[in-house]
Amino acid sequence: xxxxxxxxMAEKKKSKPTAPYADDPINANLTDEEKIDMLRTLVRIRxxxxxxxxxxxxxxxxxxxxxxxxxxxxxxxSISLLGDDDHVITAYRDHGHALSVGMGMDExxxxxxxxxxxxxKGKGGSMHYFAPDKNYWGxxxxxxxxxxxxxxxxxxxxxxxxxxxxxxxxxxxxxxxGAFHEALNLAALWxxxxxxxxxxxxxxxxxxxxxxxxxxxxxxxxxxxxxxxxWDVMEGVSxxxxxxxxxxAITRAHEESRPTLLEIKTYRHKGHSVAxxxxxxxxxxxxxxxxxxxxxxxxxxxxxxxxxxxxxxxxYKAINKxxxxxxxxxxxxxxxxxxxxxxxxxxxIYWEVDNNTAAGxxxxxxxxx
Amino acid sequence: xxxxxxxxxxxxxxxxxELAFDDNVVIIGEEVAEYxxxxxxxxxxxKKWGDKxxxxxxxxxxxxxxMGIGASMLGIRPVMELMFFSFAYVxxxxxxxxxxxxxxxxxxxxxxxxxVRGPANGGTNVGATHSHTPENIFANMPGLKVVSPxxxxxxxGLIKSAIRDNDPVYFMESTVLYGEKCEVPSNDELEDGxxxxxxxxxxxxxxxxxxxxxxxxxxxxxxxxxxxxxxEKHSIHAEVLDLRSIRPLDEQxxxxxxxxxxxxxxxxxxxxxxxxxxxxxxxIMEQAFDDLDAPVLRITSADAPAFYSPPIEELQxxxxxxxxxxxxxxx
Numbered sequence: 001x002x003x004x005x006x007x008x009m010a011e012k013k014k015s016k017p018t019a020p021y022a023d024d025p026i027n028a029n030l031t032d033e034e035k036i037d038m039l040r041t042l043v044r045i046r047x048x049x050x051x052x053x054x055x056x057x058x059x060x061x062x063x064x065x066x067x068x069x070x071x072x073x074x075x076x077x078s079i080s081l082l083g084d085d086d087h088v089i090t091a092y093r094d095h096g097h098a099l100s101v102g103m104g105m106d107e108x109x110x111x112x113x114x115x116x117x118x119x120x121k122g123k124g125g126s127m128h129y130f131a132p133d134k135n136y137w138g139x140x141x142x143x144x145x146x147x148x149x150x151x152x153x154x155x156x157x158x159x160x161x162x163x164x165x166x167x168x169x170x171x172x173x174x175x176x177x178g179a180f181h182e183a184l185n186l187a188a189l190w191x192x193x194x195x196x197x198x199x200x201x202x203x204x205x206x207x208x209x210x211x212x213x214x215x216x217x218x219x220x221x222x223x224x225x226x227x228x229x230x231w232d233v234m235e236g237v238s239x240x241x242x243x244x245x246x247x248x249a250i251t252r253a254h255e256e257s258r259p260t261l262l263e264i265k266t267y268r269h270k271g272h273s274v275a276x277x278x279x280x281x282x283x284x285x286x287x288x289x290x291x292x293x294x295x296x297x298x299x300x301x302x303x304x305x306x307x308x309x310x311x312x313x314x315x316y317k318a319i320n321k322x323x324x325x326x327x328x329x330x331x332x333x334x335x336x337x338x339x340x341x342x343x344x345x346x347x348x349i350y351w352e353v354d355n356n357t358a359a360g361x362x363x364x365x366x367x368x369x
Numbered sequence: 370x371x372x373x374x375x376x377x378x379x380x381x382x383x384x385x386x387e388l389a390f391d392d393n394v395v396i397i398g399e400e401v402a403e404y405x406x407x408x409x410x411x412x413x414x415x416k417k418w419g420d421k422x423x424x425x426x427x428x429x430x431x432x433x434x435x436m437g438i439g440a441s442m443l444g445i446r447p448v449m450e451l452m453f454f455s456f457a458y459v460x461x462x463x464x465x466x467x468x469x470x471x472x473x474x475x476x477x478x479x480x481x482x483x484x485v486r487g488p489a490n491g492g493t494n495v496g497a498t499h500s501h502t503p504e505n506i507f508a509n510m511p512g513l514k515v516v517s518p519x520x521x522x523x524x525x526g527l528i529k530s531a532i533r534d535n536d537p538v539y540f541m542e543s544t545v546l547y548g549e550k551c552e553v554p555s556n557d558e559l560e561d562g563x564x565x566x567x568x569x570x571x572x573x574x575x576x577x578x579x580x581x582x583x584x585x586x587x588x589x590x591x592x593x594x595x596x597x598x599x600x601e602k603h604s605i606h607a608e609v610l611d612l613r614s615i616r617p618l619d620e621q622x623x624x625x626x627x628x629x630x631x632x633x634x635x636x637x638x639x640x641x642x643x644x645x646x647x648x649x650x651x652x653i654m655e656q657a658f659d660d661l662d663a664p665v666l667r668i669t670s671a672d673a674p675a676f677y678s679p680p681i682e683e684l685q686x687x688x689x690x691x692x693x694x695x696x697x698x699x700x
Contacts, residue, residue: 087443089439118476119476120474120475120476120478121476121477122476123473123474123475123476124473124474124475124476128474128475130471130474130475130476130478130479131478132442132475132478132479137439137442137479138471138474138475138479139474139475140467141466142462142466145435145462145463145466145467146467147435148431148432148433148434148435148436148438148439148463149435149436149438149439149442149467150439151432151435151436151439152435152436152437152438152439152440152441152442152443152445153439153440153442153443154439155436155439155440155445156439156440156442156443156444156445157443159393159395159421159440159445160443160444160445178431179431179432179435179462179463182429182431182432182433182435183432183435183436185427185429185432186426186427186429186432186433186436189427190424347477348472348473348475348476348477349472349473349511349512350472350512350514350536351472351480351482351535351536352534352535352536354477355535357535358567359530359534359535359567359568359569362567362568362569362570362617363567363568363569363570363614363616363617363618363619363620364569364617364618364619364620365511365569365616365617366511367618367648367652
């Protein structure tokens with residue numbers, strides 16, 4: 001009975017049966033095409049990851065694979081709001097943000113396969129996607145380690161007099177890292193236009209929030225109070241709600257150069273990484289199924305658009321098929337791409353060496369053999 | 370009359386000139402602005418350049434160094450002061466993971482033109498936590514550059530190169546040297562109009578034909594004293610080679626001096642285990658074995674944490690007498 005989800009939500013909120021936050025100024029003027037674009041991005045992320053999972057299981061992809069399935073609305077909703085001088089940085093669950101900023105499935109898939117055609121030439125892997133030309137600064141593997149960098153990107157924007165901001169994503173587990181607290185303090189102290197977005201999926205790997213974090217009833221983001229920083233907590237199922245909440249923070253960053261700490265409640269359908277065999281042990285099957293069936297952001301957005309008359313079920317099927325075909329084609333591209341050459345091991349370490357400058361030619365830089 | 374200024378003043382001149390050279394240069398660190406610098410290296414710079422360029426940071430090394438790394442990705446050239454390089458350890462993830470590996474992991478899409486500078490030395494009776502010499506630790510990491518000037522002339526020329534460099538440079542100074550004077554020509558005395566010393570170029574600080582004393586940082590000063598003793602008391606002419614930059618390394622200069630004297634000692638205030646001298650002596654053994662008339666010796670600080678008690682800590686560090694004595698053992 002998922003078709004009634006929207007009505008049920010509306011009844012709960014005791015409002016007329018339009019999606020909550022649909023009337024927010026940032027949402028009211030969305031064109032049908034823009035709404036469909038967001039649906040397409042949500043579906044593309046999911047199909048990309050489902051395809052990558054298949055190839056991970058077949059042994060074509062090494063290392064870790066941290067899937068974003070269930071959380072797609074957070075990246076899609078927030079990144080849909082960004083302009084030319086706004087920047088993005090995130091942690092290792094980074095595929096969704098990468099596709100949201102406009103990176104292509106081919107380069108992202110090839111990176112997972114460790115191929116030369118990957119976005120990082122096979123040097124970074126799943127956790128380390130970058131696209132500076134799209135204002136996308138990674139893809140960082142150490143929990144919380146990207147948060148000072150996010151403050152730094154905002155520092156640079158402010159220093160250069162640009163009216164931009166940095167969206168710095170982190171998981172709920174990262175809020176207990178010292179670097180995160182240091183970044184919050186610097187951002188608030190120096191009025192940096194950075195928005196820290198805690199994607200709260202309830203678990204730091206296999207440890208629930210209750211077992212890992214001390215926080216008041218209002219939520220994790222309330223920690224911002226101690227830094228005199230604005231904060232907000234929102235549900236992460238609806239793109240409308242995410243866009244409305246994040247836009248306030250963006251306006252604050254653009255107009256007042258003030259940071260914000262946001263907490264967006266979401267849920268990952270899969271384990272911490274694919275290697276997380278305990279995914280159904282620290283959470284019950286019932287809990288996982290409940291979120292998949294009742295809180296899936298793609299389902300929610302699809303039904304919202306159907307009820308608004310923007311798309312039909314057939315349109316959705318076409319979008320889904322197109323995304324699936326694109327993901328399969330990306331996997332074919334990755335499979336057919338060559339592995340990097342051994343000679344590339346010593347590229348991309350020093351800028352000065354890569355660019356063959358006088359500095360790069362002076363003294364010995366590498367000490368193997 | 371040649372101009373003599375202190376190591377501290379030379380560094381400050383270098384910083385000041387780079388602030389003028391590039392609007393994107395900012396100095397950030399604890400007490401660098403209004404307090405005028407914990408060791409007065411940045412004295413007067415805040416007054417001259419103001420709040421935008423010279424920024425007092427809270428005691429938050431992981432935070433502000435990480436912030437500098439992020440800012441450098443977008444074109445800022447941050448010069449971060451660590452009050453002591455010992456404090457690098459609370460920023461270790463930022464300095465080792467983010468600064469050193471972002472370029473690699475992005476397949477060369479990003480670079481991190483940051484300088485982290487500050488004193489890295491023992492010998493001042495401040496206990497083990499404030500006496501670390503991590504040049505070997507950071508030089509171990511590909512992607513990083515490590516510089517350690519032994520006098521004011523080099524300090525000025527090298528800090529200017531470090532700031533202009535497009536890779537992360539960790540610049541290790543010495544509180545013991547900050548007050549030492551040396552000849553540093555003013556810009557109008559220089560043909561190029563400025564003093565810029567490339568990273569990766571060692572310098573012969575004293576010529577000699579009998580034995581090579583190779584060193585970096587303050588150990589160069591001690592080695593020069595040892596060379597004097599060897600000359601006066603034993604008629605042994607030691608050559609003293611100052612690496613100046615540890616990574617990139619001037620391997621050719623090391624091989625040249627070894628091939629000239631056939632005897633080499635590496636002197637450093639670092640610890641012995643996998644220290645800089647371990648790398649250099651291995652390199653000499655691999656590349657100049659047939660040129661050696663004696664085994665390569667290493668003289669380091671004692672393999673123990675820094676002792677607080679002043680007369681005992683003094684014994685932990687290489688002395689000129691010890692260097693002369695060990696050198697004699699292979700002459």
